[in-house]
Amino acid sequence: MSNVRISNGSPTLERMAAQQPGHPKPSACRSLFGPVDHDELSRDLQKKRNESHEQDRLRWNFDFERDKPLDGNYKWEAVDFKDVPDFYWRQTRERVSPADCGVDVNGNRAIVYIGTTVAQGNAAGDTYFANSERSDAVKETAERCTDSKEQCSAPRKRTASVDCSPEAKRVTTKAESEWSANSPSLSAFEQTPKKSIPSGHHT
Amino acid sequence: MEHQLLCYEVETIRRAYKDPNLLNDRVLQTMLRTEENCLPSLSYFKCVQKEILPSMRKIVATWMLEVCEEQKCEEEVFPLAMNYLDRYLSIELTKKTHLQLLGATCMFLASKMKETIPLTAEKLCIYTDNSIKPEELLQMELLVLNKLKWDLASVTPHDFIEHFLSKLPVPKDSKQIIRKHAQTFVALCATDVKFISNPPSMIAAGSMAAAVHGLHLGNSNSFLSYQPLTDFLSQIIKCDPDCLRACQEQIESLLETSLRQVQHNSIPSETKTVEDELDLSCTPTDVRDVNL
Numbered sequence: 001m002s003n004v005r006i007s008n009g010s011p012t013l014e015r016m017a018a019q020q021p022g023h024p025k026p027s028a029c030r031s032l033f034g035p036v037d038h039d040e041l042s043r044d045l046q047k048k049r050n051e052s053h054e055q056d057r058l059r060w061n062f063d064f065e066r067d068k069p070l071d072g073n074y075k076w077e078a079v080d081f082k083d084v085p086d087f088y089w090r091q092t093r094e095r096v097s098p099a100d101c102g103v104d105v106n107g108n109r110a111i112v113y114i115g116t117t118v119a120q121g122n123a124a125g126d127t128y129f130a131n132s133e134r135s136d137a138v139k140e141t142a143e144r145c146t147d148s149k150e151q152c153s154a155p156r157k158r159t160a161s162v163d164c165s166p167e168a169k170r171v172t173t174k175a176e177s178e179w180s181a182n183s184p185s186l187s188a189f190e191q192t193p194k195k196s197i198p199s200g201h202h203t
Numbered sequence: 204m205e206h207q208l209l210c211y212e213v214e215t216i217r218r219a220y221k222d223p224n225l226l227n228d229r230v231l232q233t234m235l236r237t238e239e240n241c242l243p244s245l246s247y248f249k250c251v252q253k254e255i256l257p258s259m260r261k262i263v264a265t266w267m268l269e270v271c272e273e274q275k276c277e278e279e280v281f282p283l284a285m286n287y288l289d290r291y292l293s294i295e296l297t298k299k300t301h302l303q304l305l306g307a308t309c310m311f312l313a314s315k316m317k318e319t320i321p322l323t324a325e326k327l328c329i330y331t332d333n334s335i336k337p338e339e340l341l342q343m344e345l346l347v348l349n350k351l352k353w354d355l356a357s358v359t360p361h362d363f364i365e366h367f368l369s370k371l372p373v374p375k376d377s378k379q380i381i382r383k384h385a386q387t388f389v390a391l392c393a394t395d396v397k398f399i400s401n402p403p404s405m406i407a408a409g410s411m412a413a414a415v416h417g418l419h420l421g422n423s424n425s426f427l428s429y430q431p432l433t434d435f436l437s438q439i440i441k442c443d444p445d446c447l448r449a450c451q452e453q454i455e456s457l458l459e460t461s462l463r464q465v466q467h468n469s470i471p472s473e474t475k476t477v478e479d480e481l482d483l484s485c486t487p488t489d490v491r492d493v494n495l
Contacts, residue, residue, distance in 0.1 A: 028269040031334035032262055032303045038336070041301060045342045048295075052349050 241357035243289030284313035363407035384414035409450035
């Protein structure tokens, strides 16, 4: 650990890319198990993605694709997005336009970008990008679902802020600590939904 | 001649100082408790996979180690990536032709977990000879994350090695070389199927014992001689000394086989003993060569 080398001693991408045609490649550049059938791969990935969508849908009884609550253990109730901290709906710092989709130096941005497109409804609302993008849809949901009596779950698909499941809670805690670490002065603001939602909606 | 500005700033990675609080007993006990949670299933080749054979794991592991070496990744990246790979294969039927994609994805994730400047998706795709595309890698990443339940902070043998070293009564420069050799053994173990089911603490202790043994450090320091060291390490990781001894012997014979392969491939005339070879092969790069 102490004598570790730094990882930026590596050849740059340009240099490696330049080596591609003709020039001898680094020995480690090789395809191990023959050519990859990209259509098949993309079908497989899609299939597995659908499977995990389905699992998430069943687990949370929420249709993440269409942003609609379903029947099940969780009672979903929408709230106005203005009633929750702007953490959940403000434009996020990592917003990347589709034009930007080339992988950047760190490869990080591209992750975020894919996360938005691929993960829509995929990972149980693990991306909050979806939220910011769909505040309209959420409002719409809000109007339709206000009849559910028992208030239980989080404002939206984010299933956060209420103790329905330990995992949801953990997600919140993480998100909040991250948030308050970024701007401690606003940490009071971030507390609001927890207090206000139960008092406002418990009948 | 025009004036030019010379920039002397070198882009280095800033590191935190070693925190002695992370090397205390409480941390060690927690690591021993939690390491079992991140173990892959023992028999996934038989029970889960249809196409993938142990020999293919070896091929992809060797390639991953080469990439990590060439990209000068942190030592932990490779064993961690192998942990992800094994855990994924333990639960998910995978096609042979997608195994390299999985390997690249696991390196991608492990690198992000451990490195300040992680490997990029594009770079990794180049290393597959462009047989996969960055978009595919990113989609696979999400899938792997989902299957691993986003639980990526596995304990690695490297974590234990630091604890062992902090407890050893040896001078600093000896520690340095022991660490290097032990890390080499850890990487070697990660490439071999036989060690899949061994907990990281066992790999670490076995590698450490093999390193000390190979370096003949026991001759000058009685604490490091065979018996006391094995007892000492097995006490730390709370296992039977015989188990540890067996693990160490397995590691040593793995090294021997790997070296024999290399000799077979290159210079068959040379006959060196394992210990002599080990003395020369003090960097992980040599392990890579060993595995070629």
